Structures are given as C-alpha cells and as structure tokens.
Amino acid sequence: MSNNKYKILVVEDEANIRSFVETILEANDYQVLTAATCTQGILMFHSHRPDLVMLDLGLPDKDGLEFIKNARQDSATPILILSARTQESDKVSALDLGANDYITKPFGTAELLARVRAALRTSRFGAAQSALPGAKFTLRDLEIDYDRRMITVGGEEVRLTQTEYNIVALLSEHAGKMMTYAAIIQAIWGAADPGSTKKLQVNMANIRKKLGSKPGESRYITNELGVGYRMYGENE
Numbered sequence: 370m371s372n373n374k375y376k377i378l379v380v381e382d383e384a385n386i387r388s389f390v391e392t393i394l395e396a397n398d399y400q401v402l403t404a405a406t407c408t409q410g411i412l413m414f415h416s417h418r419p420d421l422v423m424l425d426l427g428l429p430d431k432d433g434l435e436f437i438k439n440a441r442q443d444s445a446t447p448i449l450i451l452s453a454r455t456q457e458s459d460k461v462s463a464l465d466l467g468a469n470d471y472i473t474k475p476f477g478t479a480e481l482l483a484r485v486r487a488a489l490r491t492s493r494f495g496a497a498q499s500a501l502p503g504a505k506f507t508l509r510d511l512e513i514d515y516d517r518r519m520i521t522v523g524g525e526e527v528r529l530t531q532t533e534y535n536i537v538a539l540l541s542e543h544a545g546k547m548m549t550y551a552a553i554i555q556a557i558w559g560a561a562d563p564g565s566t567k568k569l570q571v572n573m574a575n576i577r578k579k580l581g582s583k584p585g586e587s588r589y590i591t592n593e594l595g596v597g598y599r600m601y602g603e604n605e
Contacts, residue, residue: 374400375489378419380410380436381451382429386474390423390451393478394485407431411439414446421489422448424468426459434466441467447488447546451476457595461549464597469546471596487545487602506541508603511580511589513541522580532557533576536569537600540590545602547593573598 377394381387382405391401402417404410407428414422414436422440426433437448447469452459460471469488472481506513510523518534520527529537539556540548554565573592582588591599 374398375421376400376402376417376419377421377423377485378402378404378410378413378417379423380404380407380428380433381423381425382406382427383425386425386451390481393481397482399485405429407433407436410436414440414444419446421485422446423451423485424448426450426452426463434462437463437466437468449484449488460547460593460596461551464547464549465551470599471547471593483602483605484545487605490545490602506544506603508541508544508589508601513538520580527579529576529579530572533572533579536572537576537580537590540598540600544600545605547597547599549597553598 377399379387379390379394379401381390381403384405387403387405391403394401402413402419404413407430410422410424410428413419422436424433424436428436433450433452440446440448448467450460450463450468450471451474452463452471453474463471470484472484504515506515512521513519514521515538518538520529520534520537535557536553539553550566550569551561554561554569557569558565573590577590580589582590589601591601593599
C-alpha cells in the first residue's frame with residue numbers, strides 16, 4: 370500500500386543534496402516531495418500536508434525561517450532543519466520558532482534516518498501521550514511512569530527532586546526533539562532570570578549522575594552546548 374507511506378517534503382536548493390536526501394528516503398520507503406525555494410516549499414506544504422519537512426535555511430528567495438513561521442501558524446508537522454550554518458544563534462532561532470531538530474551538513478545516511486524516525490515519532494506521540502492514564506515512556510533500560518511520577522533505570526527506582534523529574538518528563542514528552550534552554554526554562558519555571566541557564570545546567574548535571582551516565586557520555590539525553598537538550602527517540 371503506497372498510500373500509507375510517510376510523506377516527506379524536502380525544501381533544499383542544492384540539487385546534489387536534494388537528490389542525495391531523496392534517494393536515501395525513497396530507499397527507506399518514504400514518499401518524497403521536493404521544492405527548491407521557500408515559496409514553492411510553502412505552497413507544497415499547504416497542498417500536500419506532508420508528515421515531515423526537511424528544510425534548508427539558506428534558500429535563494431527567502432530565509433528558511435520564513436517557512437517555519439508560515440507552517441507553525443496552523444500546523445505542528447515536524448520540521449527537521451538541514452543546514453550548513455553552524456552558528457548557535459541560527460539553530461536557536463529555528464528551534465524557538467518551532468523547528469523540531471537540527472542536522473548540520475555534511476551528514477551521513479544513518480544519522481539522517483535516525484533523526485527522521487525520531488521526528489516522526491515525536492509527532493505521533495507528542496505531549497498527549499503522557500496525559501493518557503497508565504502512560505509510560507521507555508528508552509533502553511530507562512522507564513518513566515507518568516501517573517506515579519516515577520523513573521526507573523534497569524528496574525531500580527531513581528530518586529529525583531520534583532524539578533529534576535519535571536525536566537526529564539518534559540524532555541521525554543518531546544523525545545527526538547532538540548529543545549532550547551529557553552523553551553525548557555519557560556516550561557519548568559515559567560520565567561527566565563539571569564541565573565536560569567546555570568540553574569538548568571546544574572539540574573541536568575544531577576539528572577545525568579542519577580541516571581548513571583558517566584561524564585561525557587549521553588545515554589538518554591544529548592546536549593548541544595549553547596543550544597539545548599534532546600532526549601533520544603525510543604529507537605535511536
């Protein structure tokens with residue numbers, strides 16, 4: 370059945386990258402639509418309603434950020450940024466406008482597919498999953514029981530403070546999505562003050578220790594310095 374394939378819209382002006390991405394996705398059973406400009410991408414987005422968008426920021430007619438603003442007016446479709454820009458400010462702007470994740474060129478096939486799977490899963494389960502009675506989140510040997518506000522690793526309960534639990538639960542509800550420091554701070558504390566980022570980093574350091582991650586190792590949560598944190602998707 371070809372009609373139940375995930376539809377992915379690739380908005381990228383470099384023909385070689387566009388065909389590289391298209392080839393990989395089609396070989397993995399995704400249906401692919403392509404656009405070479407921001408304007409064309411926006412038109413295709415509204416007429417085809419894809420399940421995921423892969424978007425380059427440096428487009429010839431308009432900045433890719435314009436695409437994100439337009440799409441986010443009425444849609445939560447996951448958007449994965451493909452970009453050669455490595456400035457943190459670009460990543461943060463794209464993520465804060467509503468992009469789900471960020472992949473920097475050049476990238477390999479395995480990384481690309483893992484990010485696509487994670488972004489598609491984010492949209493399927495989203496935050497609604499944790500609101501369901503009895504909902505649980507599992508990532509390798511980590512399990513979160515939302516009803517009991519309890520986290521176990523390898524069957525052993527991990528004792529977290531309220532704030533630490535809230536941070537882990539928030540990241541798990543958006544697993545596969547890179548969340549900026551500002552977005553996490555807003556969700557956890559409701560307002561930012563000059564010490565917020567430091568406070569978040571201290572909490573994260575404690576969480577990592579309690580979850581048994583060694584320094585420099587990211588078993589469940591990955592950190593992109595200056596940008597934010599991302600809980601791995603369930604099959605990553």
